[in-house]
Amino acid sequence: MNEKKLMKGNEALCYAAVEAGCEFYAGYPITPQNEVPENMSKLMPKAGKIFVQAEAELSAINMLFGASAAGARCMTSSSSPGISLKQEGVSYIAAAELPCVIVNMARGGPGLGNIRGSQADYFQSVKGGGHGDYRLIVLAPSTLQELYDFTMDAFDYADYYRNPVLILGDGILGQMVEPVELKKYSPILGLPSKKGWILDGCKGREQHVIKTLLLSPPDLLVKHNIRLQQKYSRIKKELSICKEYKTNDAEIIIAAYGITARVCREAVDIARENGIKAGLIQPITLWPFPEEVFRKYSDKNFLVVEMSEGQFIEDVKLATDCKGNYSFLGHGGGWYPDTDKVLKKIKELLK
Amino acid sequence: MTKSLKEAKMHYCPGCGHTIVHRIISEVLDEMNVRERTIASAPVGCSVLLYNYFNIDVIECAHGRVPSVMSAIKRIYPDRLVFAYQGDGDLAAIGTNETIHTANRGENITVIFINNAVYGMTGGQMAPTTIMGQKTTTTPAGRGQNQEGPPLKMCELLATLDAPMYIERAAVNNAENIKKTKEAIRKAFRCQMEGKGYSFVEVLATCPTNWHKNMKDSLRFIQEMQEYFPLKVFKDKI
Numbered sequence: 001m002n003e004k005k006l007m008k009g010n011e012a013l014c015y016a017a018v019e020a021g022c023e024f025y026a027g028y029p030i031t032p033q034n035e036v037p038e039n040m041s042k043l044m045p046k047a048g049k050i051f052v053q054a055e056a057e058l059s060a061i062n063m064l065f066g067a068s069a070a071g072a073r074c075m076t077s078s079s080s081p082g083i084s085l086k087q088e089g090v091s092y093i094a095a096a097e098l099p100c101v102i103v104n105m106a107r108g109g110p111g112l113g114n115i116r117g118s119q120a121d122y123f124q125s126v127k128g129g130g131h132g133d134y135r136l137i138v139l140a141p142s143t144l145q146e147l148y149d150f151t152m153d154a155f156d157y158a159d160y161y162r163n164p165v166l167i168l169g170d171g172i173l174g175q176m177v178e179p180v181e182l183k184k185y186s187p188i189l190g191l192p193s194k195k196g197w198i199l200d201g202c203k204g205r206e207q208h209v210i211k212t213l214l215l216s217p218p219d220l221l222v223k224h225n226i227r228l229q230q231k232y233s234r235i236k237k238e239l240s241i242c243k244e245y246k247t248n249d250a251e252i253i254i255a256a257y258g259i260t261a262r263v264c265r266e267a268v269d270i271a272r273e274n275g276i277k278a279g280l281i282q283p284i285t286l287w288p289f290p291e292e293v294f295r296k297y298s299d300k301n302f303l304v305v306e307m308s309e310g311q312f313i314e315d316v317k318l319a320t321d322c323k324g325n326y327s328f329l330g331h332g333g334g335w336y337p338d339t340d341k342v343l344k345k346i347k348e349l350l351k
Numbered sequence: 352m353t354k355s356l357k358e359a360k361m362h363y364c365p366g367c368g369h370t371i372v373h374r375i376i377s378e379v380l381d382e383m384n385v386r387e388r389t390i391a392s393a394p395v396g397c398s399v400l401l402y403n404y405f406n407i408d409v410i411e412c413a414h415g416r417v418p419s420v421m422s423a424i425k426r427i428y429p430d431r432l433v434f435a436y437q438g439d440g441d442l443a444a445i446g447t448n449e450t451i452h453t454a455n456r457g458e459n460i461t462v463i464f465i466n467n468a469v470y471g472m473t474g475g476q477m478a479p480t481t482i483m484g485q486k487t488t489t490t491p492a493g494r495g496q497n498q499e500g501p502p503l504k505m506c507e508l509l510a511t512l513d514a515p516m517y518i519e520r521a522a523v524n525n526a527e528n529i530k531k532t533k534e535a536i537r538k539a540f541r542c543q544m545e546g547k548g549y550s551f552v553e554v555l556a557t558c559p560t561n562w563h564k565n566m567k568d569s570l571r572f573i574q575e576m577q578e579y580f581p582l583k584v585f586k587d588k589i
Contacts, residue, residue: 050426052422052423054452055449058448058449059419059448059449060419062412062416062419062449063422063423064423065410065413065416065419066410066419066422067423067426069424070390070423070424070427070428074423088413089413089416092412199408199409199410199424200408201388201389201407201428201431202389204387207405208409209408209409209410210410210411211393211409212411213399213400213411
């Protein structure tokens with residue numbers, strides 16, 4: 001049995017990153033994720049790895065661009081406004097097909113918003129927040145154990161697909177405290193060698209160039225984009241992850257992810273105790289979206305719960321070809337669902 | 352031809368200063384025998400395609416973010432020669448923040464700063480280093496004191512920081528200055544390879560196309576630039 005430790009989400013994430021062999025971290029303070037740079041500044045040097053407090057988010061994400069090009073496992077973290085700042089760099093990293101892990105402990109927006117947990121960065125995360133046609137693999141943990149486990153997985157997915165991976169948490173997940181089993185890292189995928197493309201000086205080989213400017217011939221960029229899309233199709237086929245909870249006989253299916261799914265899971269149990277056949281679909285990967293699972297239930301009654309003003313619901317509708325009956329419970333700006341609110345909504349719907 | 356330069360036709364305009372600086376860097380890399388241990392950056396600007404000419408590992412960076420990228424690479428590989436190659440817009444406008452903070456952290460990298468007082472690739476707009484009265488496509492009446500303010504002097508600015516080990520401004524407008532530029536770059540690379548810390552070499556370079564000058568007048572304009580950008584060693588703690 002591995003050691004179990006009572007810790008904050010932001011702390012658990014750091015332990016997982018170091019355990020997974022993260023070699024380089026750069027970040028900039030922003031609430032509610034400050035414990036990440038703080039913990040990394042202690043853990044990384046202790047493990048003989050590199051920690052840098054960057055002067056800005058622009059710098060931090062571009063340090064990842066460099067670290068990843070040099071072949072290092074690397075991570076940055078921030079919260080919503082800081083993630084917006086990183087988008088330029090994220091587009092370059094995705095275009096250059098460099099692996100890295102980005103953590104968003106999201107807060108209320110738009111603008112400076114507030115420092116409460118929020119899921120209002122859904123579109124930015126799954127539809128591409130920067131310029132150009134690119135996708136991030138997006139993982140949405142709902143417990144600190146999932147946060148710990150998915151952080152280790154994120155490094156593998158990034159290396160395996162040569163693609164940035166975003167962990168979309170929120171301020172609640174980052175700040176809450178619960179026991180976490182500190183599992184040992186072992187790769188979940190056969191990881192490819194990086195030797196063929198990293199920059200480490202061209203000793204005994206041709207030069208390596210990492211670039212995203214593809215000017216000529218005129219179809220060079222078109223071809224590159226087609227190739228990227230083929231990779232994304234492959235990821236879609238191989239990496240849709242989803243948890244189903246009591247969905248088999250459900251009359252009403254709740255769709256929720258992240259911390260909201262955790263609340264809804266409890267609401268499902270209470271509903272069942274009251275004789276209401278409720279179930280939950282909890283996407284783990286928000287991109288690729290687990291469309292096939294949703295499609296199985298496409299003509300059902302859905303209650304979509306999210307801490308945003310109707311973003312996630314668009315993907316639920318798309319995945320089910322708009323064939324179901326959809327109800328919505330959600331607000332942005334730091335509004336929280338609780339079991340009472342969810343149960344009240346379920347009862348209203350079944351009236 | 353040097354080992355560090357490929358036999359490729361350059362895209363630069365006739366009389367462009369980049370060609371001379373490319374040649375100088377490649378000679379120094381060959382002489383120091385570090386070609387196979389070197390990682391360079393290509394910036395956004397006229398020299399974005401420098402990987403087509405240098406036969407070394409290169410990363411092409413977003414506009415202004417070069418020093419952050421190179422800081423990380425150097426920290427991963429402390430024994431490699433890591434140099435940033437940047438123009439004036441990249442280094443002193445959109446990337447001023449990265450430039451100052453990288454220097455202030457004392458990152459053990461070398462920054463080579465090509466100052467031609469104008470935006471070349473985008474067609475001759477005002478640069479942060481455009482000199483007073485200089486006409487560009489965005490300062491049609493000439494750079495003025497009240498609207499645009501005077502040019503930014505990067506060597507002088509960086510010399511106020513404690514961490515940088517070597518800062519020099521050179522030019523490539525005549526044989527003597529070209530020789531001095533080469534010595535400055537050699538010294539900066541040596542500073543880095545001996546693990547001493549941050550080095551910065553600014554090179555005043557010609558841009559006849561966007562200056563709308565013939566070669567003779569372009570070389571004369573480098574003299575005019577020196578009223579604002581004197582050639583000297585600003586810091587030598589090696």
